[in-house]
Amino acid sequence: MRNVMKTYGRKPVAFTHGEGAWIFDTSGKRYLDALCGIAVTGLGHNHPRVTKAIQDQASTLIHCSNLYQIPEQEALAVKLCQLSKMETVFFSNSGAxxxxAAIKLARLYGHQKGLSEPVxxxxxxxxxxxxMATLSATGNRKVQAGFEPLLSGFARVPFGDVEAVRQVALNNKNVIAIFVEPIQGEGGVQIPSPQYLNELRQIADKEDWLMMVDEVQTGMGRTGAWFAHQHNEILPDVMTLAKGLGNGIPIGACLARGKAAETLTPGTHGSTFGGNPLVSRAAMATIEAIELDALLDRATFIGDTITQGLTKRFDGVTSVIDIRHKGLMIGIELDRACAPIVDLGLEAGLLINVTADKVVRLLPPLILDEKQIEFLVSTLSSVITQFLSESK
Ligand SMILES: Cc1ncc(COP(=O)(O)O)c(C=O)c1O
Incomplete structure (x- = not known):
């Protein structure tokens, strides 16, 4: 690893292959993957439909510039727009x-409306x-520290606080958009009140702002709907996707509708790789598999079952502050920092994650079977119990 920049704290394990919810390391040890490469492999590993689409396309045409028509990309855009009721799509290679693209779109839209410093x-x-733009938008000093000067043009409010948004509306006439995650993932699986997005939609309508949702982590079925905002029956003006969109093939998307749909025009934005034939086919196959196997309902069922199981196990355990979830975004908040739980999980054959210091985060695949659900609940319960007793 000497020649790889040390941007990650890596665990001393490497994986050779995966099969469904299982992933295997170089010694042949098997782990239940309840992290999915951080919400990426929602269909599990080595999904036959996705693998076949990649193989087919790789043997035909992997890449073609966006200077030409790309039918596979167009087909994917049509499908994503059908699922989301959005109208146009820009394809990128990652969530950031x-x-x-969303931030540039909002700024350009602001300039077109005569705001020289849109917020x-x-x-x-x-x-x-x-x-640089996305870390400036991010509400975490750890992510920003050392990279100043940050981009200006962002106003920050507490998550879930609609009144704070109203105050900004009163005081800042340069606001052009509001940009939120429907559920904060890295922030510790923070689920706002059911009315939150509806209220933001109302304010955005009243103020003529764009409502933009970052569904990079919450999208592609993870919360039991194609996109988490659909639990609210509202439509955003802009939505971003990545992670689960290609089940591991790098692809992101910025979708827009209505007044935002035609803002980006030739020359205003672009990407060499974005939406090439290979990634577009992989994403289309991912969507088809979610549809064919009715995985949205399955995500809801699995999430509810896991959460009920954990809630039962930790009934009366005061060190477990909260167990919350929407579909398969699950957070177990403890009363203490709990990073070592990840290592205990590894030992026990379980891939999990800790975020926001005290929150054990599960992002399991949408294809877990009953036995795997049981394994996950019982192994995780033991690991958390062990951690709590050792870290007293
Ligand atoms: C909500 C959200 N937005 C954006 C990103 C960034 O995505 P990427 O790492 O693909 O750039 C992430 C990654 O964790 C995310 O959770």
């Missing part, structure tokens, strides 16, 4: 790039990526 409202504890 999808968000860059986007963002929230505390948010995470939008690590490029």
């Amino acid at each position: 790039e999808a968000n860059e 986007i409202i963002v929230t505390e504890q948010s995470f939008h990526g690590r490029t």
Whole structure:
């Protein structure tokens, strides 16, 4: 690893292959993957439909510039727009790039409306990526520290606080958009009140702002709907996707509708790789598999079952502060910092994650079977119990 920049704290394990919810390391040990490469492999590993689409396309045409027509990309855009009721799509290679597109779109839209310094409202504890614009939008000083000067043009409010948004509306006439995650993932699986997005939609309508949702982590079925905002029956003006969109093939997307749909025009934005034939086919196959196997309902069922199981196990355990979830975004908040739980999980054959210091985060695949659900609940319960007793 000497020649790889040390941007990650890596665990001393490497994986050779995966099969469904299982992933295997170089010694042959098997782990239940309840992290999915951080919300990426929602269909599990080595999904036959996705693998076949990649193989087919790789043997035909992997890449073609966006200077030409790309039918596979067009087909994917049509499908995503059908699922989301959005109207146009820009394809990127990652979540941060999808968000860059959204931020640029909002700024350009602001300039077109005569604002020379347009402002986007963002929230505390948010995470939008690590490029300069997206880390400036991110509400976490750890992500920003050392990279100043940050981009200007963001106003920050507490997540879930609608009144704070109203105050900004009163005091700042340069606001052009509000940009939020429907559920904060990196921020600790923070689920706002059911009315939150509806209220933001109302304010955005009243003030003529764009409502932009970052569904990079919450999208593609993870919360039991194609996109988490659909639980609210509202439509955003802009939505970003990545992670689960290609089940591991790098692809992101910025979708827009209505007044935002035609803002980006030739020459205003672009990407060499974005939406090439290979990634577009992989994403289309991912969507088809979610549809064919009715995985949205399955995500809801699995999430409810896991959460009920954990809630039962930790009934009366005061060190477990909260167990919350929407579909398969699950957070178990403890009363103490709990990073070592990840290592205990590894030992026990379980891939999990800790975020926001005290929150054990599960992002399991949408294809877990009953036995795997049981394994996950019982192994995780033991690991948390062990951690709590050793860290007293
Ligand atoms: C909500 C959200 N937005 C954006 C990103 C950044 O995505 P990427 O790492 O693909 O750039 C992430 C990654 O964790 C995320 O959770």
